[in-house]
Amino acid sequence: DECRAAIDASFRLAKSLADDVDFCCFQFDAFGKGFMKGCAVSPDAFIQIALQLAHFRDRGGFCLTYEASMTRLFRAGRTETVRSCTAESCAFVRSMAEPQCSPSERRRLFxxxxAQHQQLYRMAMTGAGIDRHLFCLYVASRLLGVQSPFLAQVLAEPWRLSTSQTPQQQLKMFDLNRFPNHVSCGGGFGPVADDGYGVSYIIAGENLLSFHISSKRSCGHTDSKRFGAHIRGALMDIAALLGAPQQ
Structure with missing residues (x-):
C-alpha cells in the first residue's frame, strides 16, 4: 500500500508537470546555414541574435540567456555557459526597433x-567561461561554510531564455537532398524559469533549421506558438537586412 501510494503521488506530480508544458515545434526552410555562411556569419551566432530579437518582440525586453557550449577539449569536459544576451546583441536589437536607424548601421551592429558571440563561444569552449568557475566557488563556499552575498545573488538570477543547439547526427544515415521529409526534428527541453522559454534548435544540412520551443501554460506572459512566430520573423528580417549571400 505504501508503495502504491508513492507511485500514485509520483504519477500525479509527473502528469501535472507534463500538462503544464506549452510546446511548439516547427521546421524553418526559407534558408539555412548555407545562406548564413554565405553572409560570412557563424550560423549559431545568427540564430542566437535572432532569438534575442524574437524575445524582445515577444516580451518587450531582454533577459539572462543561457546557451550550452561543449568543453570536449578537456578530459571529462561537459558543458559551459555562453551568456548570449550581450551589450552588443542588445544594441543591434534596439536598432531594429528604431525607425531612424539606417540599414547600414544595423548591419554593422549585427x-x-x-563577432562578440563567437568570441564568447570560443572562450567557453576553451575553459575561459565564467559560470562553471562561479559554480566551483559556490561549492567551495558551502564546503568552507562561507556566506557570499555575491554568489547568492548571481546564482539566483533566473535564466528566462534557455537555449541549446542539438548535435546533428541523423544526416549521416541518408541523403537529405533526396529524402528531405525523412528529417527528424530531434528533441527539446523545458523552460528553466516559470516565466521563461526553452529553445532547442537543429541546423540540418544547408537549407533547413528545426526549432523546439517550450514554456509553461500556467504563465500568462509566455506563449510558445507566439514566440515561434517571432523567431520566424526575426530570422527573415535579419536575412533581408543582410541581403544576398556574399559570393
Missing part, C-alpha cells in the same frame, strides 16, 4: 554582435 556583425559586431555576431
Amino acid at each position: 556583425r559586431v554582435a555576431a
Whole structure:
C-alpha cells in the first residue's frame, strides 16, 4: 500500500508537470546555414541574435540567456555557459526597433554582435567561461561554510531564455537532398524559469533549421506558438537586412 501510494503521488506530480508544458515545434526552410555562411556569419551566432530579437518582440525586453557550449577539449569536459544576451546583441536589437536607424548601421551592429558571440563561444569552449568557475566557488563556499552575498545573488538570477543547439547526427544515415521529409526534428527541453522559454534548435544540412520551443501554460506572459512566430520573423528580417549571400 505504501508503495502504491508513492507511485500514485509520483504519477500525479509527473502528469501535472507534463500538462503544464506549452510546446511548439516547427521546421524553418526559407534558408539555412548555407545562406548564413554565405553572409560570412557563424550560423549559431545568427540564430542566437535572432532569438534575442524574437524575445524582445515577444516580451518587450531582454533577459539572462543561457546557451550550452561543449568543453570536449578537456578530459571529462561537459558543458559551459555562453551568456548570449550581450551589450552588443542588445544594441543591434534596439536598432531594429528604431525607425531612424539606417540599414547600414544595423548591419554593422549585427556583425559586431555576431563577432562578440563567437568570441564568447570560443572562450567557453576553451575553459575561459565564467559560470562553471562561479559554480566551483559556490561549492567551495558551502564546503568552507562561507556566506557570499555575491554568489547568492548571481546564482539566483533566473535564466528566462534557455537555449541549446542539438548535435546533428541523423544526416549521416541518408541523403537529405533526396529524402528531405525523412528529417527528424530531434528533441527539446523545458523552460528553466516559470516565466521563461526553452529553445532547442537543429541546423540540418544547408537549407533547413528545426526549432523546439517550450514554456509553461500556467504563465500568462509566455506563449510558445507566439514566440515561434517571432523567431520566424526575426530570422527573415535579419536575412533581408543582410541581403544576398556574399559570393
